[in-house]
Amino acid sequence: MACFLVPVGEAVVTTVVQKVVERREKKVGGERIENTGVVKKDSGEKTENAGVKWSQRLGWLNKMLWGGAILLALEHVWHGEVVPWPPFLTAMETPGEVGPMLHEMATYGVAMAVAVTVVWAIIVVIAELRAKAKALPGEEVQAVGGGA
Amino acid sequence: MWFLLTALAAIIATALWYVNSPGDKYKLSLLSFIYWGAAIMWLVDHVIAYVQEGGAFFEINAEATGLGFSVLLLGLFVWLVVLLVSDPKRVLKRVLKK
Numbered sequence: 544m545a546c547f548l549v550p551v552g553e554a555v556v557t558t559v560v561q562k563v564v565e566r567r568e569k570k571v572g573g574e575r576i577e578n579t580g581v582v583k584k585d586s587g588e589k590t591e592n593a594g595v596k597w598s599q600r601l602g603w604l605n606k607m608l609w610g611g612a613i614l615l616a617l618e619h620v621w622h623g624e625v626v627p628w629p630p631f632l633t634a635m636e637t638p639g640e641v642g643p644m645l646h647e648m649a650t651y652g653v654a655m656a657v658a659v660t661v662v663w664a665i666i667v668v669i670a671e672l673r674a675k676a677k678a679l680p681g682e683e684v685q686a687v688g689g690g691a
Numbered sequence: 692m693w694f695l696l697t698a699l700a701a702i703i704a705t706a707l708w709y710v711n712s713p714g715d716k717y718k719l720s721l722l723s724f725i726y727w728g729a730a731i732m733w734l735v736d737h738v739i740a741y742v743q744e745g746g747a748f749f750e751i752n753a754e755a756t757g758l759g760f761s762v763l764l765l766g767l768f769v770w771l772v773v774l775l776v777s778d779p780k781r782v783l784k785r786v787l788k789k
Contacts, residue, residue, distance in 0.1 A: 608726055
């Protein structure tokens, strides 16, 4: 009926969070350059790894939530549950259907949003583990390079 | 049927993204995220409906197939709009300058 509205709601929140994180990362990156006066390759890479990645990771969640919700909206239009005129949701036209609609949002909608978020969290954990695994040999190479 | 088609599209888009990685010039990651998001949501929808109401897990008929292809087209359309707006090869910028 309107289950896709729950992922849309989450997508709005995570998009705002992503923008805030992105702005903070740019600010932190800029301050570091101002303080040191020099953009060191090593520090630059660390900033990128620690900062930009999080806005990028939130971007993955946003893409899944927005993309999924848009395609689900088409399915609802196809089934006549969403119409292009107010109140847009056909369930809203009948008072008796508002309760079941809210129940569906609370069950199907919340479960969908949680499932997408869990899959995203798993992807982030895998990416984090791979980044750590890659960072370890890199540090050894830098130490050898610095010593020589 | 639309869940199966979307899941298949997600797998193909992910494979194409992997073949082209580490670069993502054509934003294939966006396309795979769009399809994966929808596939996960429909999987949850199908599982809950199956547990609560029973019946067939997959709806396989002409209408469901039509919806499936419409969904795939919408996903491709969204991806294409984002790709053309970002214009990674600067093709549109060159055309508009002329």
